[in-house]
Structures are given as C-alpha cells and as structure tokens.
Amino acid sequence: MSLIVAGRFTTFAAAQSAARQLFAQGFLEEDVSLFFVNPRGQHAHAAADSLHSVTPGAGQVGLAQRWSTAGAVAGAALGVAICAPLTASFIAAVTAAGIGAYAGALLGGRLHAYLGMSPTLRERVRHAVHHEMRDSGVLVAVHVSPDNQAKAAHALDEAGALAIERATGHWQQGRWADFDPTVPPVPLSEFAQRHA
Template structure:
C-alpha cells in the first residue's frame, strides 16, 4: 500500500498551480495526479443491472412496471375464467369474468410495481445521502512518511480544502484504487489514529 495525501480544489487551474508548487519543492510528476471527482450520487461505474446504455433514466423501472401490469392482467384473466368455468357458466359470463379478472390483476400488478420502484428510489437516495466526499478537482500526492506533512502544508498554502490522507494503490502516476464513495480521512485525524 502507498501513502497518499490529497486536497480538493474548485478549479483545474488552482490545482495545477498547486502541483507546480509541489514540483518546485522536489516532488516529481510521477507522484502528483489531478482528477475530477463527480458530485455525490454520480459515481456509478456500471449501469444498473439490466439497464441499457443510453436509455433514459427510469427506463428499466418502466419496463418492470409494464411487466407487472401484464403479468397481473394475465393471472387475473385466468383466475376469472377458471372460477366461472367451474360453475359451467355461459360463454358471455366467462368472457366478462376474464375481463374483470384481468382488470383486477392489472391493478394488483401496478401496485406491486409501484412499491418496488419506491423501494429502489429509497435505496438510491440512501446511497447518495451517505456519500461524504465533496466534488471538485482532487490533487493527490504519492508521499512517504517523512514528507507527508510537507505535502499537506503545501496543499493547504495553495488553497486546498478537505485535505486527506489515505492508504491506497499508486500505479503509473495515479491513485489506482481511489473510491469516490468512501469517506475521506481528514489529514489531522489520520495522523492521530495511527499514533
């Protein structure tokens, strides 16, 4: 694992100016990386299970809702036909029973679909709500124990906010295992926890 110190900037020019200060103080380009962190709730790396790339939001939920209504209508129609056929009812009565059963089944299917969609929306809201990382340009620096305080001080002087310290994978000049949904460990707290 590598030791990483990072700070958040609101613009790329401000982060680039901070990187220049780091270079002037002896940090090398392979140990400094800039990247943008999306706003909370926009960190999905893959489409939701079954989602179609480029499909409008809610497309998948709409398909499930339609399937629930259709399945409910078919089941209701079958139940209506079976019940009225058991009593040797006339054909018009069986057809009416199938229609009424289909209507009731569709209503039940729609209700089930609406509850599932509400649960899914609530789960998404909870994930977004619990993300603690602010969006912006993150300047990350691969450091060692001896120069981590100096890197944090340079970031602070350059105007960085949310300065953090992390243990992660640093490969080919960037923070390879950065997880935007994981809460950052503020630099001062990270040092106190290790003491």
C-alpha cells in the same frame, strides 16, 4: 499499499497551480495526480449503470431487453390511456404513446438493473446515495512517504486547498488507482481544524 495525501480544489486551474508548487518542492510528476470528483449522489449511478458489464452470462442481456420492452409497452399503453380522454387527435395519441414507450423502456431497464443486483450491491448503492461525505471538486493526490507527507500537506494548504486528507491506497502508473469517491475522506487533523 501506498501513503497518499490529497487536497481538494474548486477549479482545475487552482489544482494545476498546486501541482506546480509540489513539483517546485521536489515531488515527481509520477507522484502527483489530478482528477475530478463528481458531486455527492452521482457515484452510485455508475455502479448501477455498469451492472451489465459485470453481470456474467449472455442471458442477462436478453432479460434486460425484455424488461425494457415490457416497460415500453406499458408506457405506450399508459400514454394512450392518459391522452385518449383528453383529445381525439390521432397525432396526440401517437405522440403520447411514443413518449410513454420511451419513458417506460428507460424505467424498465433501470428496474431490471436494480432488481438484478445482489442484495449487497443494492444496499451499497442505496447507502452511497444517501451517506456520501465527500464534496465535489478537483482532487490533487500526492504519493508520499512518511518522511515527506507533511511537506506535501503544507504545499497543498499553501496552494489554497479547501480540504486536505490522508489515505492509503494503490498508486499505479502515476495515479491513485483504487480511489473510491464513496469512501469518506480522512482529514489531516492539523489542517481540518483551520479549514472548518
């Protein structure tokens, strides 16, 4: 595991300026990484969307298609049922059926993905959406040692970081490889009090 210090910025320009300050103070390019963190609540969707890529077995794909098809049929029927009493127009009924089918297919696919999750993954998705503590922004992560972590934190603070945190993780090929946006950040105490 590697020791990592990270600062959050509102723009890529500010983050790049912080990176230049780190380089000027002797940090190497392979020890500094910039990346964007999505707003709260948008991380769990990735877990649900990527379910099909991690679900073993080709039978799961066929099952997902059946859920989508069932949703499309139900949506089309609902669209016609709602539209028919309101208008006698054939075009309006076909349009309502098409919109209903599209919405039903999307809903059916999502429902399959959600129901197909293990209870543990389903709870993680539910928990992540409602309990995320990390704010969005551009994160400048620095691979540090115990000797230079304070130097990196001070450089990020001087560059205008909105928050500075410390973490342990896997640093591979010049980036924080196992960064998880749903894990709450651990602020560096001396900087957390000043930024609060």
